Amino acid sequence: MTSFLTHPSLHTFLNCPKLHFSHNPKPLRFTITYASLPARDRIIDFGKYKGRMLGTLPSTYLKWVSNNLRARDFEEWANLADQVLQDPIYNDRVEWEYAQKLLNGDVLNTNSKSESEGIVTDLLEISERFGWDNEDKIGWKKIDFEMLGTSKGGRIPRVKVKKDDELIKSKIDEDRKVELREKRDERRDRVRSRRSIHSENKKIRVKNVVEIESKDERNKNLKGKEKFESNTEVYNPFPGREMLLRKVINRRGIKLDI
Template identity: 45%
Template sequence: MSSPIPMAKTIPATDIIIDFGKHKGKMLGTLPSNYLRWVSKNLRAGDNERWAKLADQVLEDPIYRDRIEWEFAENVLNGNNAKGRAGNSVSLLLEMSERFGWDNEDKEGWSRVKFELLGTSNGGRLPRIGVNNGRNREAKQAKSGDGEKRRRLKKQEESVRLERSKGPETVEIFNPFPGRQALLNKMMNKHQKLQPLFSK
């Protein structure tokens, strides 16, 4: 009886290394989305058509979606945001993370993201609310004692204190996400470390 012939491992389009142009030697999934759109639009003939089709595959890949979303965050961190609110980077990042459904409380998930490889099969995924990412967070919280902390935070979130002052009533709302600022600071620090990589 003969043994089955092993199948060749298929490399995802995001991990294929480009062999021309200013990004030569880099994986397609690490390239800026505007460059991939240019390849898709302009290399539709002859031998180059293969690259246009690969660019299309990368742009449609759910893993590359993280790279596209992170490009928006980088624009805010660099002050290149379209809204022109240069001094308001933190609030823009918060709006963006809510719009994209990022889980800012998943410190473990964020620590596993390799931003230089984001968009490839080796870069990890941006943590999202409601997505387990292969981890049972509730079990980990119960083991580490975070469950009680979460319950207390939820109570604080629900409680709103009214304080009477000289003028009209003021409302003080407790911040239900005390770790959010720390996460944003970490993202900004990682961006500063990665900036030399993107400027090459």
């Protein structure tokens, strides 16, 4: 059994103890409450990872502990492994394991591009799937990848999710933009309509002017023709039917009362 002097939580207690004093009229009593460590920061005291924090262990090993050490003195460690696997901070290490396998060559690169380009493409796909913020260089520099999954390892920077107020404001701004766009389109339609009507009216006026000018020109030509015909004597060499009959009758000596 692990004694108090060798217990891993002793170091934390000495650094940041929480002491609560209670005074009674009778003999003075001190009540000491130890600062509890989260499961991810507990140091395992057996196996091949002995001396390491649970949050730094591979997820496959924690799952093995959870599934196989459910008896006697190891049941506590199985329960701690369950807590770590459900810890959102340890989830950063679980996600990073995918990228680590790719970087170590444990995953076959099926990308059609060259090996280096394929790895970069796959890493970008992983980061996009998990919502990592690749632009936050300062946040990535703060990560201690050996301690990732514990309270000392830092967190993987992620694309910030907008809060409800920001979403509402964004929705209002978007609706406002749509409203302004619709009003702008309506103004453009009105301007186009006015221009179209003005153009049609202009065409009609031009057409009427042309028709009037053409009509005046035709009337002018017609009047000039009538005037010319009235002033010009028309010579017709054909004498007419009646005159022709008279000439024939006169030649034959026939008297005809007409």
